[in-house]
Amino acid sequence: MEIPKAYEPKEVEGRWYPFWESRGFFTPDANPNPKAGVFSMVIPPPNVTGYLHMGHALNHTLQDVLARWRRMSGDRVLWLPGTDHAGIATQMVVERQLAQQNVSRHDLGREKFVERVWEWKAHSGGTILKQMRILGDSVDWSRERFTMDDGLSNAVKEVFVRLYDEGLIYRGEYMVNWSPGLHTAISDLEVEMKQVKGKLYHIAYPIGGATGAPVEGLAEAYAAANEGEAKSGLLRTPQGDFIVVATTRPETMLGDTAIALNPEDAAAGGRYGAIVGRTATLPLVGRELPFVQDEIVEKEFGTGFVKVTPAHDPNDFAMGRRHRLEFLQVIGKDAKITDAAPEKYRGLDRYEARKQVVADLEALGLMLRIEDYTHNVGHCQRSGVAVEPLISMQWFVRMKTLAEPAIQAVRDGRTKFVPESTTKIYFNWLENIQDWCVSRQLWWGHRIPAWYTPDGEVIVARDEQEARQRLAQRGLDPAVALREEEDVLDTWFSSQLWPFSTLGWPEETDDLKRYYPTDVLVTAFDIIFFWVARMMMMGLKFMGEVPFRTVYINALVLDPEGQKMSKSKGNVIDPLEVFDKYGTDAARFALTSASTAGLSLSLQESKLESARNFANKIWNATRFVLMNCDDILKDPEPIDWETRLAPPELADLWILSRFNRVALEVHNALAEFRFHEAAAQIYHFFWDDFCDWYIELSKPFVTAKEPTPQSQAVKRRMIYLLERSLRLLHPMMPFITEELWQRLPHKGETICTADFTSHNSAQLDGRAEREMNMVIELITRLRNIRSTFNIPPSTPLQAQIAPLDESIRGVIAGVQDHIKRLARIENLQLVEQLPEMKGAARAVSASFEVAVPLEGLIDFEKERARLQQTVEKLVKESDGIEKRLANADFIARAAAEVVVQTRERAAELQDQIGKLRAIIDAL
RNA sequence: AGGCUGGUAGCUCAGGGGUAGAGCACUACCUUGACACGGUAGGGGUCAGCGGUUCAAAUCCGCUCCAGCCUACCA
Numbered sequence: 001m002e003i004p005k006a007y008e009p010k011e012v013e014g015r016w017y018p019f020w021e022s023r024g025f026f027t028p029d030a031n032p033n034p035k036a037g038v039f040s041m042v043i044p045p046p047n048v049t050g051y052l053h054m055g056h057a058l059n060h061t062l063q064d065v066l067a068r069w070r071r072m073s074g075d076r077v078l079w080l081p082g083t084d085h086a087g088i089a090t091q092m093v094v095e096r097q098l099a100q101q102n103v104s105r106h107d108l109g110r111e112k113f114v115e116r117v118w119e120w121k122a123h124s125g126g127t128i129l130k131q132m133r134i135l136g137d138s139v140d141w142s143r144e145r146f147t148m149d150d151g152l153s154n155a156v157k158e159v160f161v162r163l164y165d166e167g168l169i170y171r172g173e174y175m176v177n178w179s180p181g182l183h184t185a186i187s188d189l190e191v192e193m194k195q196v197k198g199k200l201y202h203i204a205y206p207i208g209g210a211t212g213a214p215v216e217g218l219a220e221a222y223a224a225a226n227e228g229e230a231k232s233g234l235l236r237t238p239q240g241d242f243i244v245v246a247t248t249r250p251e252t253m254l255g256d257t258a259i260a261l262n263p264e265d266a267a268a269g270g271r272y273g274a275i276v277g278r279t280a281t282l283p284l285v286g287r288e289l290p291f292v293q294d295e296i297v298e299k300e301f302g303t304g305f306v307k308v309t310p311a312h313d314p315n316d317f318a319m320g321r322r323h324r325l326e327f328l329q330v331i332g333k334d335a336k337i338t339d340a341a342p343e344k345y346r347g348l349d350r351y352e353a354r355k356q357v358v359a360d361l362e363a364l365g366l367m368l369r370i371e372d373y374t375h376n377v378g379h380c381q382r383s384g385v386a387v388e389p390l391i392s393m394q395w396f397v398r399m400k401t402l403a404e405p406a407i408q409a410v411r412d413g414r415t416k417f418v419p420e421s422t423t424k425i426y427f428n429w430l431e432n433i434q435d436w437c438v439s440r441q442l443w444w445g446h447r448i449p450a451w452y453t454p455d456g457e458v459i460v461a462r463d464e465q466e467a468r469q470r471l472a473q474r475g476l477d478p479a480v481a482l483r484e485e486e487d488v489l490d491t492w493f494s495s496q497l498w499p500f501s502t503l504g505w506p507e508e509t510d511d512l513k514r515y516y517p518t519d520v521l522v523t524a525f526d527i528i529f530f531w532v533a534r535m536m537m538m539g540l541k542f543m544g545e546v547p548f549r550t551v552y553i554n555a556l557v558l559d560p561e562g563q564k565m566s567k568s569k570g571n572v573i574d575p576l577e578v579f580d581k582y583g584t585d586a587a588r589f590a591l592t593s594a595s596t597a598g599l600s601l602s603l604q605e606s607k608l609e610s611a612r613n614f615a616n617k618i619w620n621a622t623r624f625v626l627m628n629c630d631d632i633l634k635d636p637e638p639i640d641w642e643t644r645l646a647p648p649e650l651a652d653l654w655i656l657s658r659f660n661r662v663a664l665e666v667h668n669a670l671a672e673f674r675f676h677e678a679a680a681q682i683y684h685f686f687w688d689d690f691c692d693w694y695i696e697l698s699k700p701f702v703t704a705k706e707p708t709p710q711s712q713a714v715k716r717r718m719i720y721l722l723e724r725s726l727r728l729l730h731p732m733m734p735f736i737t738e739e740l741w742q743r744l745p746h747k748g749e750t751i752c753t754a755d756f757t758s759h760n761s762a763q764l765d766g767r768a769e770r771e772m773n774m775v776i777e778l779i780t781r782l783r784n785i786r787s788t789f790n791i792p793p794s795t796p797l798q799a800q801i802a803p804l805d806e807s808i809r810g811v812i813a814g815v816q817d818h819i820k821r822l823a824r825i826e827n828l829q830l831v832e833q834l835p836e837m838k839g840a841a842r843a844v845s846a847s848f849e850v851a852v853p854l855e856g857l858i859d860f861e862k863e864r865a866r867l868q869q870t871v872e873k874l875v876k877e878s879d880g881i882e883k884r885l886a887n888a889d890f891i892a893r894a895a896a897e898v899v900v901q902t903r904e905r906a907a908e909l910q911d912q913i914g915k916l917r918a919i920i921d922a923l
Numbered sequence: 924a925g926g927c928u929g930g931u932a933g934c935u936c937a938g939g940g941g942u943a944g945a946g947c948a949c950u951a952c953c954u955u956g957a958c959a960c961g962g963u964a965g966g967g968g969u970c971a972g973c974g975g976u977u978c979a980a981a982u983c984c985g986c987u988c989c990a991g992c993c994u995a996c997c998a
Binding site: 003005006007193200245246247248249260296297298300301302305306307308309313314315316318375376421424425428429432525526556560562564593594596598599600601602603604605606607609610611612613614615616617619620621622623624625626627628676677680683684691692695696703780783784786787788790792793 | 926927928929934935936937945946947948951952953955956957958960961962963964965991992993994995996997998
């Protein structure tokens, strides 16, 4: 049979997915067993604009390992795929396309624009779905979903209306994070805090009766007042009294409507008790500002005075509400100064306005100090523009009451997080949850199901017809002209319903009954808030049950240097390139075996190479079998594995036991999401036990010219083990295992639905494993002796073995031929006790003692000289004395224990080394 | 500022109260009819530091020092 020597993944990997997909192996409906268990997962829906990145590669690989494992274990497995409409991201993609033709979405109008997005989706969307096939994801394509599908859109409306009816959704004017880049409100989670090197501006506000004329010497007075320990923001000068505030955003002063200070400072006898009852005058504007007392003001920060801009800062907003201050919006949605500000500043961009305000204050002598100041500024995750806190009319979800059951469900273990430490992230967020702004001023997304009457009444309903019914119920005219809400919902509003909306909710479908709750959710920790927590809340709210029993948080994939991958750093690794270079199976195996409980994983080239080599090993082991077992493979009789095997010898019992132990371990490891351990177990079994020992031990039988009953049995057993190993490997390496499995005798159409090898405890044999370990140790010791004394393989050796443990006698006798061949021993003698031997190498283990006569094989004088030379060389090279001493010790041990020629010679060597050590000590 | 997670071989990382592990790298030997993406035999560690609990600590508990991440309304 023609099989290439080295595994070529490219030849193999393209071939199998079309076969699997077209035959429908991945749908749970294909499982003919009516009593089959159920295992379900929903995929974290990637953005429809998305491309496969390393995070997906890991996330999908782990899910696929679970899905394939459960499927092969007999479960009815549903792994449901789909994509997210990704409101902002998708709208941006299409807008960018339009921009190339100099068209804006406003030119098109809403309806046309949305049509364009759908067109885009049909032609260019969902690239990632194709890439999932390259990866091998065994998802059920017949149940693919999109968050804007009709069914899912219905679910969104249903949920919105029900939450609204219960008072869990409300509409109101509140401070939101406004993204001037996207022209929409965004949620707290979409704001990314970035460290920004800015300035802290110290500005003087006159108290009472400001003239507006420039003042002089104020900066010096301020500096003088703050020398040493003393800190004061109250300046008393011949030109009047001033208070000093510190701010990072001087342009917002145009909207100041108060000055705040800590009640302790304002108390009679307090630091600033003197200002009580007075007012400050806002420079550049002239507005009188009252002083308000608020605990939130830290006495220690700045001067202790805070300018309050209720319309442009979340804290100030809260203070504004507490103290019933005026909310003056001086920055608009375009991030430009509004008409509420003095004419001079109107229309200026917020950063230009900052410059102008600073210049004007300097001219007035009121800018007292500008210092460098690094602080955190919220930025819009998508557009990268600094967020502008603004008051605006938006829709919100009241989260507290929804969060409570979600916390409880994890506390009492209905949903488990793996690794367990991630629950802290979850609890921390839910326990401090804020209301969620869900309205977005975009066009692509689920339109909020609300209508307005000309009188400004708001009706929330599933559709316009219902809205009119509800009008009638309220005693209003159902025939009035209704205006539909323009805003759409945050993308996450629909994705939070994913575990049940994809199964048909609100209809009570069979799928919903059968597959909800799902078994496992595999996802990354950065969307625990965005997605996992919200799914928990919604699942509990609308299904009355948790959406998943286990949440497995997979690691963040870092680059080989351990850095986060990011476009700006240019260190992003494209998984498709990795698949191409090492093979998809190898990449999958590398990812699986790197998946430990940690929160991050750095992708090492060496790990990929090692996985590629492993694939090659599997290929070649199979190649060996195919090349040597023709007679068995052509046997027209089906191979009855369990009965047609001849009485096994030790090695057979051992390998069967090892296999079953590993099958058990792999099963247990996967059941507990210890992916790396499953991978490690199978790797070492296949490579070390099966290839390095079992195949090597079996070679004389397998390659024998004349078939004997025993050689036939060994071949059968080898095919049997190989086939079972391929099944064990299949969840991690689906392509190569299918390819090879198809070439071996097998039952069934595809390895995808073959039995995952559950272990057979009847084949576990602790005694065989113990005995074989002794044999392995013995062979290793003998090889070690040969290697230590540089004896070529062609030189035959004699060996005498004295058992220290009686049970080993029979064992060794039974496998003498193996020992002789693998250690290249010509004459193996079992003796009661080792005789005194001069010039022999010895080795001792717990169960045996062995001696190999070296007389005539090596030149002792030369050997001694060689050792001495080594020692000298080591000493010469040494710069770290301690380490060299350790080496000298080793040589000494070698001299004393291994080169047991005569006591005198050993002593002589010891003496030499002693002298060398003395020299080292003297250094 | 709080919180979390780590510090184990040259590198990347498992493990975790009882003899310290893997992959890669390293040394020596081997082109033996499955595989040089291979085989055989090796070398290499004060398990960050200090203290405590224990017959026994890399492992459990405190503290310290480093590194990374997350959360936060210090203007």
